[in-house]
Amino acid sequence: MKKYLSFFRIRFAAGLQYRTAAWAGISTQFFWGFMNILMFQAFYRSGQNVFPMAFEQLTSYIWLQQAFLAMFMTWFYDNEIFDHITSGSIAYELCRPCDLYGMWFVKNMAIRLSRVVLRCFPILFVAALLPAPYGITLPHSAEGAALFLVSMALGFLVMIAFNMLVYISAFFTISPMGIRILITSVLEFLCGAIIPIPFFPDWLQPVLYALPFGSMQNTPFLIYVGHLSFGEGWWAIGLQCFWLIALLLIGKMMMHCALKKVVVQGG
Amino acid sequence: MLYRRYLGMLLKSQLQYKASFIMTTIGQFLVSFTTFLGIYFLFSRFQQVDGYTFPQILLCFSTVLMSYSFTECFARGFDVFPRLIRTGELDRILVRPRSVVFQVLTSTMDFSRFGRFFQAVLVMVYAIPASGVVWTGDKIITLMMMFLGGCGVFSGLFVLYAGISFFTIDGLEFMNIFTDGSREFGKYPLSIYGEGVLKLLTYVIPIALFQYYPFLYLIGRTNNRLMMILPLVGFLFVVPCYGFFRLGLSKYQSTGS
Numbered sequence: 001m002k003k004y005l006s007f008f009r010i011r012f013a014a015g016l017q018y019r020t021a022a023w024a025g026i027s028t029q030f031f032w033g034f035m036n037i038l039m040f041q042a043f044y045r046s047g048q049n050v051f052p053m054a055f056e057q058l059t060s061y062i063w064l065q066q067a068f069l070a071m072f073m074t075w076f077y078d079n080e081i082f083d084h085i086t087s088g089s090i091a092y093e094l095c096r097p098c099d100l101y102g103m104w105f106v107k108n109m110a111i112r113l114s115r116v117v118l119r120c121f122p123i124l125f126v127a128a129l130l131p132a133p134y135g136i137t138l139p140h141s142a143e144g145a146a147l148f149l150v151s152m153a154l155g156f157l158v159m160i161a162f163n164m165l166v167y168i169s170a171f172f173t174i175s176p177m178g179i180r181i182l183i184t185s186v187l188e189f190l191c192g193a194i195i196p197i198p199f200f201p202d203w204l205q206p207v208l209y210a211l212p213f214g215s216m217q218n219t220p221f222l223i224y225v226g227h228l229s230f231g232e233g234w235w236a237i238g239l240q241c242f243w244l245i246a247l248l249l250i251g252k253m254m255m256h257c258a259l260k261k262v263v264v265q266g267g
Numbered sequence: 268m269l270y271r272r273y274l275g276m277l278l279k280s281q282l283q284y285k286a287s288f289i290m291t292t293i294g295q296f297l298v299s300f301t302t303f304l305g306i307y308f309l310f311s312r313f314q315q316v317d318g319y320t321f322p323q324i325l326l327c328f329s330t331v332l333m334s335y336s337f338t339e340c341f342a343r344g345f346d347v348f349p350r351l352i353r354t355g356e357l358d359r360i361l362v363r364p365r366s367v368v369f370q371v372l373t374s375t376m377d378f379s380r381f382g383r384f385f386q387a388v389l390v391m392v393y394a395i396p397a398s399g400v401v402w403t404g405d406k407i408i409t410l411m412m413m414f415l416g417g418c419g420v421f422s423g424l425f426v427l428y429a430g431i432s433f434f435t436i437d438g439l440e441f442m443n444i445f446t447d448g449s450r451e452f453g454k455y456p457l458s459i460y461g462e463g464v465l466k467l468l469t470y471v472i473p474i475a476l477f478q479y480y481p482f483l484y485l486i487g488r489t490n491n492r493l494m495m496i497l498p499l500v501g502f503l504f505v506v507p508c509y510g511f512f513r514l515g516l517s518k519y520q521s522t523g524s
Contacts, residue, residue: 024441031444035452035460042459047313178290185294189301200308 003098008110015114022118025070029123033066037134052198055133057225061196063127063136064221070115071156072217074187077163077180078108085170091264101255104167108160140226147233151220154240159216161247162187168251171258192218198227209236212243269365273373281378288379295382299332303390306454317459322397323486324455329391330410331453331478334417336383342422343380344371348429349436358521367516368509371429400485409481409495416477416498423508424449424472430508433515449474456482476501 037059044055053061070076081104084090093100127136139145166183170176188194190213197208197218208214219236222228228236281288306328310321319327339346348371351357360370400406428442449472457465457479469475477498484494 020435021440024439028440028444028448031448032451035448035464038460038464039452039455042316042455043309043313046316046318050312052312175284175287178287178294181291181294182297185298185301188298189304194301194305195309199312201311 004102004106007103008106011107011110012114015111016118019118022115025115026119026122029066029069029119030126033062033123033127036062053196053225053227056137057227058196059134060136060225061221063123064224065193065217067120067123067127068116068152068217070112070119071152072159072191072193073112074191074193075184076112077166078104078111081107081167082170082176085167086176088264090262094259100259101164101252105160105164108163109156112156112160139224141230143230144223144226144233147230147237148220148224151223151233151237151240154237154244155216155218155220158212158240158244158247161244161251162212162216164251165247165254168254168258171262187213190214191216196221198222210239212247215240215243270369270373274376277373277376278378291379292382295336295379296386297382299336299383299386302451302454303328303386316455319456319459319486320398322394322399325390325394326398326400326485327456327478327482328454329387329394330413330482331417331450333384333387333391334414334477335421335450335453336380336387337414338418338421338425340377340380340384342372342425343377344374345422345425345429347375349432349439352432352519353436355521357519398486400487405492405495406485409485412495412498413477413481413485416481416501419498419502420473420477420504421446421449423504426505426512427508430512430515433519445472453478473501473504 040058040062041055044051065072084093093103096103124136129135139148166176166180169179173179190208190211192208192214197205197214200208209218215236219228219233219240223233223236303325306324307321310316310324315321316324344351351360351371351374356374360367360374363370395402424442424446428439428446431442432439449468452460453474457468457475465475465479469479480494480497483489484491
């Protein structure tokens with residue numbers, strides 16, 4: 001356990017060094033959030049009573065999305081890991097006296113968390129100061145806030161467990177770029193990053209909630225804004241637990257198969 | 268012509284890895300397809316936005332996407348320009364007897380972007396009859412102007428991006444606001460974002476010149492023929508961007524590696 005903790009610490013500290021990049025990222029995310037809100041506002045202005053959630057709920061959702069982007073961004077992968085696999089330096093990684101799956105998992109957690117720590121507070125702070133319908137509101141209840149925290153942690157772990165499958169698939173395909181862009185674009189859509197899942201057609205929503213993608217950013221954010229009630233929230237968290245365990249098991253199994261057949265060609 | 272030679276060479280080299288090329292192209296197609304689906308789902312719920320109908324929005328979306336993906340394919344060299352600086356490739360370019368711009372343009376092209384372009388063509392083929400526009404000669408010219416103006420403004424943005432990378436590579440993510448941002452948010456007529464944003468995107472980054480104003484003429488919200496030639500004014504955006512690039516180039520000191 002201690003060795004994983006130090007992997008985490010090293011990566012986390014390294015991630016904290018990129019401060020200018022963080023400021024650039026904060027302004028970008030702030031801009032995206034704002035443009036998104038203005039876009040939805042245009043729809044809300046012209047539509048009549050067909051809104052799946054109130055405008056204040058939607059703006060809170062969008063600011064959460066922007067503030068915690070680094071935790072849930074679908075396009076981010078640690079290229080070092082792909083390089084290890086394609087270049088063969090995976091051999092060194094295998095020599096280490098620790099589990100490869102666990103090590104990569106922890107590293108990914110650390111990179112994403114270090115980015116979030118740098119970026120989320122300024123965004124949340126400014127979003128909280130914005131006037132009424134545009135800013136972020138407090139969670140609608142104390143129980144909701146507690147559920148939100150639990151669900152955030154679970155959603156984050158589900159996200160990384162899914163990432164792991166993509167890393168491991170590089171053992172089988174060698175050239176991971178094609179698969180990566182395919183998966184990213186589908187995932188981005190299905191997890192509700194382009195438009196929130198409640199805005200999807202009614203027949204599609206249950207499917208999306210049930211898929212693992214619905215258990216990533218969707219669940220915690222919808223709990224926060226009160227779109228999911230306390231009872232529904234518990235169910236959603238149960239589903240998150242299920243997907244986390246399932247994805248971990250699948251990942252471990254794939255890793256096992258991959259390492260059995262991995263051939264490192266000398267050099 | 269030398270440019271055509273380079274084009275052929277780069278195309279051939281990218282087609283060498285067929286499976287990867289096809290998958291990336293499909294991926295590019297899918298990326299934009301999810302954007303399209305997002306618009307579709309919103310419209311199946313809300314019907315219209317600020318009085319614009321779904322096919323009209325698609326016309327706007329496809330023009331922007333078309334010019335963006337076209338520019339992205341051929342001006343890719345400026346998009347990856349920071350790499351040329353970092354690897355010292357730029358030094359090699361500077362000693363060769365051809366213009367820098369030509370060499371940057373021919374250093375790389377990304378043909379998988381045609382996945383996006385193809386998507387834009389499909390959407391446009393649907394939107395052209397469905398949008399209810401009566402396609403007289405002037406409207407056809409306006410549409411072409413929009414495409415050309417778009418290529419101009421986006422090229423300008425890529426060149427500007429390259430120019431900034433002479434001074435800093437840390438804060439470059441900031442430029443995504445303008446490049447990726449204008450593609451993403453240009454799918455709707457810019458007026459829906461409100462007066463302030465529209466002004467900014469008219470006078471500072473002239474995206475509205477090839478997107479919003481000629482679009483108004485296209486769908487018949489205005490009869491002012493001046494709107495037809497505004498995209499050409501947008502094309503002028505390349506000039507200050509290129510100027511900035513030259514400025515950066517004149518300040519350039521090699522890393523010496």
